[in-house]
Amino acid sequence: MIPANYFMILSVILFVLGAVAFFIKRDLITMFMAVEVMLNAANLAFIALTRSANSLDGQVIVFFIITVAAAEAAVGLAIILLIFRQKKTIKTEDIKLMKG
Amino acid sequence: MTDIFWLIPFVPALSTFILAVFGKKLPKKYVSFQACFAVFGSFFIAAISFMGLLQTSHESYPLVKNIFSWINAGSFNVNLSLQFDPLSAVMALVVSGVGFIIHVYSVGYMADDEGYTRYFTYLNLFTFAMLILVMASNVVLMFVGWEGVGLCSYLLIGFWFEKHSAANAGKKAFIVNRIGDAGFLLGIMFIFIHIGSGEFTAINEAIGGGAVTQGLATLIAILLFVGATGKSAQIPLYVWLPDAMEGPTPVSALIHAATMVTAGVYMVARMNLLYSLSGTAAQIVAIVGAVTAVYAATMALTQNDIKRVLAYSTISQIGYMFIGCGVGAYGAGMFHLYTHAFFKSLLFLAAGSVMHALSGEVDMKKMGGLRKYIPLTYSTFLIGAIAIAGVPFLSGFFSKDAILTSAYANGYYFVWALGILGAVMTAFYMFRLIFLTFHGQERLAPEVKAHIHESPPVMTIPLALLAFFSVVAGYVGLPVVAGENLNFFGNFLEPVLRGGHEAHISHNLEWILIGISIGVAFLGIIIAWVFYIKSPRIPEKLRTRFPRIYKLLYNKYYMDEIYNAAFVNPTVRGSEIIYDNFDLKIIDGAVNGTAKVTGSSGKILSYFQSGLIKDYALIFLIGVIIFLGYLIIF
Numbered sequence: 001m002i003p004a005n006y007f008m009i010l011s012v013i014l015f016v017l018g019a020v021a022f023f024i025k026r027d028l029i030t031m032f033m034a035v036e037v038m039l040n041a042a043n044l045a046f047i048a049l050t051r052s053a054n055s056l057d058g059q060v061i062v063f064f065i066i067t068v069a070a071a072e073a074a075v076g077l078a079i080i081l082l083i084f085r086q087k088k089t090i091k092t093e094d095i096k097l098m099k100g
Numbered sequence: 101m102t103d104i105f106w107l108i109p110f111v112p113a114l115s116t117f118i119l120a121v122f123g124k125k126l127p128k129k130y131v132s133f134q135a136c137f138a139v140f141g142s143f144f145i146a147a148i149s150f151m152g153l154l155q156t157s158h159e160s161y162p163l164v165k166n167i168f169s170w171i172n173a174g175s176f177n178v179n180l181s182l183q184f185d186p187l188s189a190v191m192a193l194v195v196s197g198v199g200f201i202i203h204v205y206s207v208g209y210m211a212d213d214e215g216y217t218r219y220f221t222y223l224n225l226f227t228f229a230m231l232i233l234v235m236a237s238n239v240v241l242m243f244v245g246w247e248g249v250g251l252c253s254y255l256l257i258g259f260w261f262e263k264h265s266a267a268n269a270g271k272k273a274f275i276v277n278r279i280g281d282a283g284f285l286l287g288i289m290f291i292f293i294h295i296g297s298g299e300f301t302a303i304n305e306a307i308g309g310g311a312v313t314q315g316l317a318t319l320i321a322i323l324l325f326v327g328a329t330g331k332s333a334q335i336p337l338y339v340w341l342p343d344a345m346e347g348p349t350p351v352s353a354l355i356h357a358a359t360m361v362t363a364g365v366y367m368v369a370r371m372n373l374l375y376s377l378s379g380t381a382a383q384i385v386a387i388v389g390a391v392t393a394v395y396a397a398t399m400a401l402t403q404n405d406i407k408r409v410l411a412y413s414t415i416s417q418i419g420y421m422f423i424g425c426g427v428g429a430y431g432a433g434m435f436h437l438y439t440h441a442f443f444k445s446l447l448f449l450a451a452g453s454v455m456h457a458l459s460g461e462v463d464m465k466k467m468g469g470l471r472k473y474i475p476l477t478y479s480t481f482l483i484g485a486i487a488i489a490g491v492p493f494l495s496g497f498f499s500k501d502a503i504l505t506s507a508y509a510n511g512y513y514f515v516w517a518l519g520i521l522g523a524v525m526t527a528f529y530m531f532r533l534i535f536l537t538f539h540g541q542e543r544l545a546p547e548v549k550a551h552i553h554e555s556p557p558v559m560t561i562p563l564a565l566l567a568f569f570s571v572v573a574g575y576v577g578l579p580v581v582a583g584e585n586l587n588f589f590g591n592f593l594e595p596v597l598r599g600g601h602e603a604h605i606s607h608n609l610e611w612i613l614i615g616i617s618i619g620v621a622f623l624g625i626i627i628a629w630v631f632y633i634k635s636p637r638i639p640e641k642l643r644t645r646f647p648r649i650y651k652l653l654y655n656k657y658y659m660d661e662i663y664n665a666a667f668v669n670p671t672v673r674g675s676e677i678i679y680d681n682f683d684l685k686i687i688d689g690a691v692n693g694t695a696k697v698t699g700s701s702g703k704i705l706s707y708f709q710s711g712l713i714k715d716y717a718l719i720f721l722i723g724v725i726i727f728l729g730y731l732i733i734f
Contacts, residue, residue: 019721022717023714023717023718031713092712092714093712095713096710096712098709098711099709099710099711099712
């Protein structure tokens with residue numbers, strides 16, 4: 001059996017990739033995908049740890065995360081779609097209505 | 101019959117309320133009817149109560165009606181209670197009686213004024229406050245009335261407030277009175293500290309029981325008298341009264357001649373035991389009164405404004421009342437108050453009638469020869485002038501003589517001499533006024549002359565009534581030489597004026613004093629006649645001969661200028677300095693500073709609100725890292 005450490009390292013790499021992508025990418029769709037990557041990095045960590053600990057708790061949480069992520073994807077994409085209709089752009093630097 | 105006396109002040113109060121709330125919707129005729137009728141109602145109740153009082157035994161004075169307990173704070177108790185005794189009865193009758201006549205006169209005088217309803221509301225309010233003043237059974241409620249009449253005086257002096265001078269005169273009256281009232285309040289405070297109650301009966305008991313030392317009595321009496329100099333326009337706080345002539349003439353007659361300005365005299369008479377116990381305070385009252393009587397009379401000699409002459413005359417006559425109270429003849433002082441109310445309001449109303457005839461002209465230099473045009477006004481004015489001058493058999497003669505005789509009998513020879521000097525001047529300036537206004541050459545402006553007319557009956561009938569009383573009012577207080585016990589007025593008041601002391605002098609001496617009084621009255625009239633009828637060039641010669649004295653008198657001893665330089669301007673300048681430095685810099689600085697700090701910190705914090713999702717996410721990430729790091733390390 002592959003040790004849980006390897007999964008953890010992969011999970012961290014995935015999470016950092018997602019985070020970096022979130023900060024350096026400019027369009028909302030890519031940023032949205034980066035968020036998904038981070039979510040799945042967390043999922044991977046949960047699965048690996050729950051397996052090595054011989055428990056089911058982590059798997060339950062992962063199911064929850066997948067469900068929430070699906071809902072979030074639906075809502076998020078809808079928001080992005082509406083923003084595009086209004087502004088004809090999905091570049092983040094053009095969307096700063098809340099500037100103080 | 102006396103148990104309804106407490107209703108006296110509340111009839112005008114009710115009328116004031118109705119006029120103030122519904123006044124704008126009420127027709128003019130109804131307003132005049134209600135205002136006059138309310139005051140007449142007061143007079144009617146006062147007359148009934150007075151009749152009842154005559155049948156009540158002296159031991160039951162004063163009749164007190166406690167309406168409700170007003171302030172109860174520990175040992176400080178004040179009741180809203182009214183009392184009725186001979187002193188209150190006389191004042192209530194004068195206030196409501198003369199007040200009623202003046203209300204009726206006002207109906208004609210103010211007929212075309214825009215503020216008609218407002219005028220009668222104030223006038224009724226004044227009557228209410230004045231009645232509270234004279235019927236209060238304790239000093240605190242008396243002070244309420246005292247301030248109430250001050251307020252009404254302010255409102256009515258500044259009645260034509262769109263005129264700058266009228267608004268200023270109102271303010272001046274109010275502020276000068278505040279200075280006096282500060283003394284009055286301190287006096288009330290000492291009464292409460294040392295006597296423990298403000299009820300007049302309690303104060304008199306404390307004095308009678310020896311609980312008040314002479315020093316304390318002097319202190320309280322002088323402090324109260326400071327209030328009286330303000331309200332009754334005596335030296336040094338008299339300056340507001342001449343300016344108060346900016347108000348409508350009936351107001352001058354009611355407030356600034358007959359009633360409010362005599363409140364100080366009433367107060368001294370009410371506190372007669374205190375003043376007599378002190379001795380020093382009574383002497384001060386007499387001296388201030390005597391000096392004011394002469395001083396104000398000298399200023400009246402040269403004035404050309406018909407109302408101002410009367411104003412100085414009022415100050416002078418109130419001085420006489422204070423002489424009476426100061427020398428211990430409280431009855432005589434009150435007697436002069438009562439006769440003065442008739443003839444001085446008559447003079448003011450007649451002067452108002454002259455102004456009415458001449459389209460508002462007040463300068464005597466532009467009058468002259470008016471007796472042909474307005475004979476009724478002329479004859480009533482003449483009666484008033486004769487009464488005030490002290491010609492025998494009219495009311496002013498009896499009351500002034502009573503005061504001067506008492507002053508002499510009680511050993512105040514200097515005060516008596518000043519009083520005689522004042523009497524000469526009184527006769528002179530009154531007849532100067534008569535001769536300049538009604539006799540001699542006509543100096544009328546042609547457009548004024550075209551409109552000249554006698555006043556309507558609603559004004560002349562009050563004049564005739566007052567003239568009648570000016571003649572007969574004195575016969576209730578005849579001097580001793582006319583017969584024993586003919587001084588009904590004095591005998592009636594005696595139970596409440598126990599502090600008075602009557603020194604008796606021989607009848608021969610009294611006849612001599614009366615002779616001197618009569619002599620000086622005629623002397624003054626003859627001088628005026630010589631100066632203004634026989635050889636009208638004498639005044640001009642005197643003026644060029646003694647330009648300094650003339651200027652000094654004409655400019656009223658420059659008192660207004662001195663007060664301005666000594667008190668008003670330093671106050672104004674000091675206020676400006678405080679305004680510039682404290683208000684503008686410290687207070688405004690603090691307020692603006694708070695706004696600035698809030699604004700600039702907001703500006704700094706708003707840099708974080710870039711509106712870019714990435715920035716928020718970055719801050720979020722940093723926060724999470726710090727938080728997690730904290731958890732891991734510690």
